[in-house]
Each structure stands twice: as C-alpha cells, then as structure tokens.
Amino acid sequence: MPRSQAVALALLVAFIAAAPFFLFPVYVMKVLCFALYACAFNLLLGYAGLLSFGHAAYFGMGSYLSAHAAKVWGLTPELAIITGGLTATVLGAAFGWLAIRRQGIYFAMITLALAQMVYFFCVQAPFTGGEDGIQAVPRGALFGVLDLTPDFTLYWVVAAIFLAGFLFLYRVVHSPFGQVLKAIRDNEPRAISLGYRSDDYKLLAFVLSAAIAGIAGGTKAIVFQIATLTDVNWPMSGEAVLMTLLGGIGTMFGPVVGAFIIVTLQAELAQFGAWVTVIQGVIFVACVLAFRRGVIGELQQAIRRPL
Secondary structure (H helix, E strand, O other): OOHHHHHHHHHHHOOOOOHHOOOOHHHHHHHHHHHHHHHHHHHHHHOOOOOOOOOOHHHHHHHHHHHHHHHHOOOHHHHHHHHHHHHHHHHHHHHHHHOOOOHHHHHHHHHHHHEEEEEEEEHHHHOOOOOHOEEOOOEEEOOOOOOOOOHHHHHHHHHHHHEEEEEEHHHHHHHHHHHHHHHHHOOHHHHOOOOOOOHHHHHHHHHHHHHHOOOOOOOOHHHHHOOOOOHHHHHHHHHHHHHHHHHHOOOOOOHHHHHHHHHHHHHHHHOOOHHHHHHHHHHHHHHHOOOOOHHHHHHHHHOOOOO
C-alpha cells in the first residue's frame, strides 16, 4: 500500500474509532452503510468503466431480504445480512449477464430498466409490505450472544462490516484481476487482443459490486430496523452516482468522502423537504463544471499521490 493511502486509511480508522464519542452513532452508521454502497458502485464505474443506473436493485433487495430474514425467519443479524448479500449476488449475476452484452448508454439504460422491474416487483410482492415496507426489524444478537439493541454496540459491528468490505474492495482493485479491469476500462480492444475475455471480467466485477451493495443494504436495514421502497427506487441509484462523482471516481477514498458529504447534507437540509433533491442537483452540476475529479480526485492530483 502506498504511503499516502496508508496515511489516509489510518485517518479513516481513527475517525471511525472516535466518531461515536462525538457524533450520533446512528448518523455515523448511516454514513458507513452508504459509503460501502458507494465503494461498491465505484468498483464498477471507476475501475471497470461501467456506468450502472440500477444499483438500487441490489442495495434494496439486500435490504428487503435481510429485514425479512431477521423478522420472519428469525435469523441472527450476521446471517440476515449474508442472506441479503447472497440475494444481491444472484440478482447481480442474472442482470449482469444480460447487461454486459451492451456498452455505453445502452448498458446504463438496461441496468435502469432491470432495476425498475425489481422496484415494481417489490411494490406487488407480499413479503415486502408494499408501501409500508418491512417495519420493526429486530436487531437481534450477533452470533446469538452479543445484543445489538444498543446503538453503541451495533456501531462497532457496522464499522467492522464497512472496514472488511472496504479492504476487500481495495484488495480486488490492486490484484491482477483489478489491473485487467483497468486495462479493459482504458482500452478494451487492446485488452481483448492480449487474450483477456473482457465480458467475463466485467461480469465478475458486476457481481462483486452487486454483492457488496447488497451487504450495505442489509446492514442499513438492521441499523434502521426498516426496509422500504425508497431503498430500491431509482433515486437510490442516483445517490450512488452522486456520492462517487462528488468524492472522486476511480479513487479508493473518494466514495467514502462523497457519502459523508451527501448524508450530512441530507441531515442538515432535511427541513427544506423536497428542496434537498434540488440542492443535490445543483451540487452535482457544480461538481461536473468546477472539479470534475471530485474532492479526493482533486486532492490526489494536487499531491500527486494515489488516494
């Protein structure tokens, strides 16, 4: 790990360790859940060059299945979250197999269409609760031993899940597999000419991204004890794009910073109601026009060190 990234990781761990003593644990848990979701999306966009407009399908279904598993099946929280992750993995494999056959805007539109199919399925499916969602999801006890009802206790579990997911994605990006993904992103015809089966690599990246997004959604459902249509609707896909763009596409720490900014804005501007979306749109436009590399992307360019 380059020194700049090691320092950034140390600062991130220090922030996570100190945050619950200065900030509301539920607020920080929300940041961590969405940061993991944005990191999962960044694997697909930043390193594979695939723009998905349908990542809410995996985040939302992970949320629904984790909530259902915890409340109806009575599974412990770790098994409920794994159930959500496995559901998103299967869904990602099926949708990815269909979507990667196209490129560019066609790929993006196919992912959006498939995600909307999932949304309308969730509207009608009996187990989702329709517009009411799945409410009163029990937090349960980790491994049947550690009671996660207190926010402070649950916080450390969420922090561990985030760090495990983040480090896993870091390892994927910096593995030979990740290097091939970057080659496909930069020049797919040349990568194919070197003997790499680009569709197989893109499909695997798609599945990994969906799986991590599902785990993030499942964790969020356990934290807030609810899974709703908001989790699977198309604006949730837009939030992943915005967080990644604002933080810095193709950087490891960019999506984390982007998620922190967006969640903070939503919390601070909640009093303005629907205008929050308008403000987010203005930020999106300003980001595209003023600093196209994002916050961490611009910082990375300034210090000339990878972040």
